[in-house]
Amino acid sequence: MALKLPFLQVDVFTSSPFKGNPVAVVNCMGIDESLVSDQQLQAIANWTNLSETTFLFKATTDRCDYKLRIFTPTMELPFAGHPTIGSCKAFLQFTGQKNAKSLMQECQLGIVSLTISDEGKISFKAERADVEEIPQDAIDEYRKSLQIDCLAAPKLLQVGPAWVVYLAADAESCYNANPDFAQMAATNTRYGHSGIILAGKKPGSSQDYEMRAFAPTDCVLEDPVCGSGSIALIRYLQDLHRFSETTNVSITQGGRLKRQGQIFCQIKANGDGKFSYISEGNAIIVIEGSINI
Structure with a gap:
């Protein structure tokens, strides 16, 4: 079954386009995660050829707003920083939550707490350090x-x-x-x-x-x-x-x-x-x- 999924590319840790670190974000929240294979996700990340490509899915716990999977061109990561901030920005755009001040992200590493400032900066607290x-x-x-x-x-x-x-x-x-x-x-x-x-x-x-x-x-x-x-x-x-x-x-x-x-x-x-x-x-x-x- 062919799927057409919303896509954003976000420049992170900058307020000037093309001066930060890009991440590709694919919105899979409208489908069941079982409809796409790990091999498909990895192929997309290999194709974008960015340091990371992420995929937003529906969270598996009520504690979280979404689940994030993070891929480099060659492997899946349990966590990464700029993809977390970029994917949060994309989630806010995809869902129209312009006034959100905090979100919870589910990922392989655990649950990551995110905060959005009045100026629009996004922060995350380390789950592990x-x-x-x-x-x-x-x-x-x-x-x-x-x-x-x-x-x-x-x-x-x-x-x-x-x-x-x-x-x-x-x-x-x-x-x-x-x-x-x-x-x-x-x-x-x-x-x-x-x-x-x-x-x-x-x-x-x-x-x-x-x-x-x-x-x-x-x-x-x-x-x-x-x-x-x-x-x-x-x-x-x-x-x-x-x-x-x-x-x-x-x-x-x-x-x-x-x-x-x-x-x-x-x-x-x-x-x-x-x-x-x-x-x-x-x-x-x-x-x-x-x-x-």
Whole structure:
């Protein structure tokens, strides 16, 4: 049976068209999920050839507004940041919920809480943000592939993707790095890591960072603007600095790819000695249409 499904392409973490990170969003909420196969979804994601393509389905629990499935050109992901924000923007457009202030997203990782500000920015709270040590051999290999020294010991951040956060001496070192992607991919594969989040603090700033995201094993040498990477970075910063109060972190990304991504993050003190990790950004719709499957 042929299906014609509404389709949007959303530019995320930007307020200027074509300066953020695009995600393709297919609206499958009007059909039963059993009518499309995993192979069909993967084929569409392979065809769009974006870092991620998402599919909105009816939620399987009353707690959630929709279910989201996220695909790269080669595999399905349990969670990703910019697709979450872009898909929320698409859901609001598809359903006409212009005044919604909060939504709950169901995905493989769990239930993700989303908030829409009065200005239209969309934020998500991390469902998972766990810190793990990595072997010294892996650290040495990543130093060779990045060809720059780290300011503090890199660590593995489990935020859905398994990002290794590598802190450069400063923003300039981060921006100018020219990685050896073949070597990085080999290390990623050897240790089961999704990729590297490279970041450096901007001079004279409080908590303003330049960030880059590399995932060569997923055929994404450099992601223009990375939401899950921003969560990995701020969780790493909390582990490193042990902030005692709510701390705002501003991240720019994508300059090397001629983009102008902006992510607004918060390490939020919950008052019980625990913290929540939140990323926020703008999203704008740049393509509207339908897709036939």
